Amino acid sequence: MADKNDSYLSARESRRISRENRKITNEFEKKRKRKNVPESEYLTKMHDPDNMVEFDNLHTYFFTDTGVVHSVDGVTFEVPVGKTVGVVGESGCGKSVTSLSLMQLLQRPQGQVVDGEIRLNLGDKAYDVTKAPNDVMQHIRGNVVSMIFQEPMTALNPVFRIGEQIGEVLQLHNTENRSEEEVKQRTLELLEMVGIANSEGVFRMYPHELSGGMRQRVVIAMALACNPRVIIADEPTTALDVTIQAQILDLLRQLKDKTNASIIFITHDLGVIAEMADFVVVMYAGRIVEKGTAEDIFYHPAHPYTIGLMNSKPVVGKKVEELYSIPGKVPNPVNMPDYCYFRDRCEMCVEKCSGKYPETVQISGTHFVSCYRYYEQKQGGK
Amino acid sequence: MANEKSEYLLEVKNLKKYFPIKGGLLSHTVGQVKAVDGVSFRIKRGTTMGLVGESGCGKSTVGRTILRLLEKTDGEVIFDGEDVFSLTRQELRKMRTRMQIIFQDPYSSLSPRLPISEIIGEAVREHNLVPANEFDDYITKIMKECGLQEYHKDRYPHEFSGGQRQRICIARALALNPEFILCDEPVSALDVSIQAQIINLLRDLQKQFGLTYLFISHDLSVVEHISDTVGVMYLGSMVEFSETEKIFDHPLHPYTVALFSAIPIPDPNYKMKRIVLQGSIPSPANPPSGCKFHTRCEKCMELCKHVSPDWAEVEPGHFCACHLYNSAERNAQLEAEMKQNAAAQVKQAG
Ligand SMILES: Nc1ncnc2c1ncn2[C@@H]1O[C@H](COP(=O)(O)OP(=O)(O)O)[C@@H](O)[C@H]1O
Ligand code: SF4
Ligand code: SF4
Ligand SMILES: [Mg+2]
Numbered sequence: 001m002a003d004k005n006d007s008y009l010s011a012r013e014s015r016r017i018s019r020e021n022r023k024i025t026n027e028f029e030k031k032r033k034r035k036n037v038p039e040s041e042y043l044t045k046m047h048d049p050d051n052m053v054e055f056d057n058l059h060t061y062f063f064t065d066t067g068v069v070h071s072v073d074g075v076t077f078e079v080p081v082g083k084t085v086g087v088v089g090e091s092g093c094g095k096s097v098t099s100l101s102l103m104q105l106l107q108r109p110q111g112q113v114v115d116g117e118i119r120l121n122l123g124d125k126a127y128d129v130t131k132a133p134n135d136v137m138q139h140i141r142g143n144v145v146s147m148i149f150q151e152p153m154t155a156l157n158p159v160f161r162i163g164e165q166i167g168e169v170l171q172l173h174n175t176e177n178r179s180e181e182e183v184k185q186r187t188l189e190l191l192e193m194v195g196i197a198n199s200e201g202v203f204r205m206y207p208h209e210l211s212g213g214m215r216q217r218v219v220i221a222m223a224l225a226c227n228p229r230v231i232i233a234d235e236p237t238t239a240l241d242v243t244i245q246a247q248i249l250d251l252l253r254q255l256k257d258k259t260n261a262s263i264i265f266i267t268h269d270l271g272v273i274a275e276m277a278d279f280v281v282v283m284y285a286g287r288i289v290e291k292g293t294a295e296d297i298f299y300h301p302a303h304p305y306t307i308g309l310m311n312s313k314p315v316v317g318k319k320v321e322e323l324y325s326i327p328g329k330v331p332n333p334v335n336m337p338d339y340c341y342f343r344d345r346c347e348m349c350v351e352k353c354s355g356k357y358p359e360t361v362q363i364s365g366t367h368f369v370s371c372y373r374y375y376e377q378k379q380g381g382k
Numbered sequence: 383m384a385n386e387k388s389e390y391l392l393e394v395k396n397l398k399k400y401f402p403i404k405g406g407l408l409s410h411t412v413g414q415v416k417a418v419d420g421v422s423f424r425i426k427r428g429t430t431m432g433l434v435g436e437s438g439c440g441k442s443t444v445g446r447t448i449l450r451l452l453e454k455t456d457g458e459v460i461f462d463g464e465d466v467f468s469l470t471r472q473e474l475r476k477m478r479t480r481m482q483i484i485f486q487d488p489y490s491s492l493s494p495r496l497p498i499s500e501i502i503g504e505a506v507r508e509h510n511l512v513p514a515n516e517f518d519d520y521i522t523k524i525m526k527e528c529g530l531q532e533y534h535k536d537r538y539p540h541e542f543s544g545g546q547r548q549r550i551c552i553a554r555a556l557a558l559n560p561e562f563i564l565c566d567e568p569v570s571a572l573d574v575s576i577q578a579q580i581i582n583l584l585r586d587l588q589k590q591f592g593l594t595y596l597f598i599s600h601d602l603s604v605v606e607h608i609s610d611t612v613g614v615m616y617l618g619s620m621v622e623f624s625e626t627e628k629i630f631d632h633p634l635h636p637y638t639v640a641l642f643s644a645i646p647i648p649d650p651n652y653k654m655k656r657i658v659l660q661g662s663i664p665s666p667a668n669p670p671s672g673c674k675f676h677t678r679c680e681k682c683m684e685l686c687k688h689v690s691p692d693w694a695e696v697e698p699g700h701f702c703a704c705h706l707y708n709s710a711e712r713n714a715q716l717e718a719e720m721k722q723n724a725a726a727q728v729k730q731a732g
Binding site for chain 1: 436437543573574575576577578579581582585600602603604606607630640641642643644645646647648649650651652654656658659662
């Protein structure tokens with residue numbers, strides 16, 4: 001951050017940038033706000049019907065006054081039906097922006113999907129959510145995809161009782177035309193489902209009367225209210241103690257088995273990923289550097305960043321004299337290099353690494369990595 | 383005054399810190415939160431003690447009371463042979479250079495209007511630690527030790543990332559040439575790769591300057607890595623204390639066992655023997671009777687509900703407060719007492 005070569009923008013330059021930005025984002029917004037968009041515009045086909053979500057070459061940028069931030073810069077991965085995909089990486093690498101792109105909840109107008117598709121499987125058909133208009137998205141959010149955030153208080157309104165808040169979500173997506181009494185019954189059911197024993201009592205409580213772990217259960221209950229097919233959990237246990245984290249992880253696993261929903265589980269904690277995920281995606285500076293099954297990533301980590309990350313974190317029961325620490329820092333997101341983004345920190349560099357950004361190489365049936373060290377093994381690439 | 387230097391730099395004996403609960407129109411004290419309720423441990427010179435436990439269990443209050451940032455309710459804190467609580471203002475001021483603190487959120491403890499050189503040097507100047515003509519070089523040297531560059535001197539805190547800010551806090555502490563540093567969740571807010579850098583820095587400085595640390599964290603794997611000894615707290619009390627290896631290989635207290643079993647292990651095929659604790663921590667304003675853990679303990683016995691367990695050295699150097707480790711005689715004695723008390727109560731009620 002406080003580098004010698006930091007480029008400071010003049011006020012004039014910054015005004016010019018924001019004028020340009022407005023031109024671009026206005027275009028996007030105009031398109032988005034159209035009424036009566038024909039379904040054919042966002043109708044698409046899943047490449048594999050066993051997938052619930054397919055991110056395909058997603059590019060999500062933020063048009064800020066200091067320049068265009070390439071938060072997500074060509075991200076491709078699948079979320080199979082009924083499976084959990086863990087997304088790992090350090091703060092700012094684009095984990096949250098990826099999931100917010102699926103929800104179409106990016107901060108507008110700065111945040112825009114500028115390229116790529118996100119295909120969402122709706123059973124009889126599939127939509128590209130990046131092209132779906134607001135009213136369609138409104139239905140999808142909550143009914144098909146729902147989200148659990150790190151800080152439960154951001155999802156809860158402090159001045160309303162828990163019962164009212166869950167009830168409101170049910171009313172909002174009231175496809176089953178429930179009566180008031182039925183809404184209450186369903187709310188109590190949901191509270192019990194997330195392991196709240198005293199559901200009648202909690203129904204009448206305000207958020208501040210609950211502990212952090214209980215609040216997170218309530219938020220999970222809200223997320224489950226309309227039987228979503230995809231649950232995005234963005235660092236859902238980061239703010240909790242390990243013992244409470246264990247309870248919440250247990251709960252999420254049970255719920256997933258019961259409902260066969262898919263989970264996109266975002267975290268920076270490799271231990272939590274190992275426990276929860278069937279598949280793992282490792283992100284660095286807005287791109288996926290490696291992806292595979294949990295076994296691929298934990299037993300055969302291939303990308304130097306993944307390896308570095310694993311060696312930076314102490315593991316209980318494994319003594320090391322000194323932790324590995326990845327040298328340097330993440331490149332400036334406004335000014336990404338045209339070579340491998342990790343090169344300036346990579347201690348496994350080979351000669352070829354000065355070339356353009358490495359393509360994705362498939363190193364086993366399920367394991368993909370973007371790194372020149374695996375080019376000899378390249379089997380067609382992608 | 384100590385005549386000969388003890389092997390232990392810091393000794394904490396039966397420390398208690400209660401906070402009053404105010405209530406009513408006239409703000410009368412209506413109760414007490416027993417944030418720290420009889421904690422004892424000691425730390426050898428040049429070593430690190432880790433202090434773990436769930437949020438709200440009293441870890442930070444222990445730390446702050448040791449530094450006398452809070453006044454104690456009861457107990458003793460002996461720092462290098464001197465009772466911290468009997469120091470005069472003057473003496474305390476001097477003591478503060480020898481005992482320093484680093485927090486979780488470095489930003490809020492760095493004045494936004496001061497350049498880095500001032501932030502690090504302010505207290506050095508105030509305490510006249512180095513001659514004026516050597517001041518600049520001294521600050522440069524300290525900054526280098528902490529991985530900061532000379533050109534950072536004129537920059538302000540907002541220009542730095544979280545990891546760099548933590549380096550600034552460490553430099554500020556180190557500049558006073560302390561013997562003891564209280565590290566309260568110093569890496570919890572940082573990314574994994576930055577965490578590793580800061581942990582390595584703290585270890586290097588410890589080796590170089592013979593520093594003694596009390597390292598508070600809820601991250602058990604970090605604590606295992608950095609600590610020589612570990613104390614586990616629950617609801618204001620220390621429940622177990624031992625050398626790091628011993629306590630992780632072979633925890634004694636049921637709470638420690640449950641806590642350690644909750645640590646996620648980065649191995650997808652790891653078979654967990656997890657003990658999921660039910661419910662949440664009871665309120666420290668109204669802790670359970672007997673053993674405070676009895677409401678959540680799998681091994682709870684009748685005795686546990688009524689009598690609080692002794693803090694005992696169960697194995698050499700391995701302390702624990704749990705009735706499971708009572709000797710047969712002690713058990714018989716406690717049970718007899720319990721029965722007597724119960725009988726007395728029945729009589730009273732009748
Ligand atoms: N509202 C916004 N305006 C500008 N930049 C943003 C905004 N939201 C996110 N970003 C940028 O996008 C990048 C990725 O952020 P994010 O997805 O939140 O990372 P993660 O979730 O992996 O920590 C970061 O560089 C961040 O600064
Ligand atoms: S491509 Fe080269 S520089 Fe990039 S991660 Fe691989 S080895 Fe390192
Ligand atoms: S004293 Fe009893 S309740 Fe407390 S930890 Fe030991 S067995 Fe459990
Ligand atoms: Mg995030």
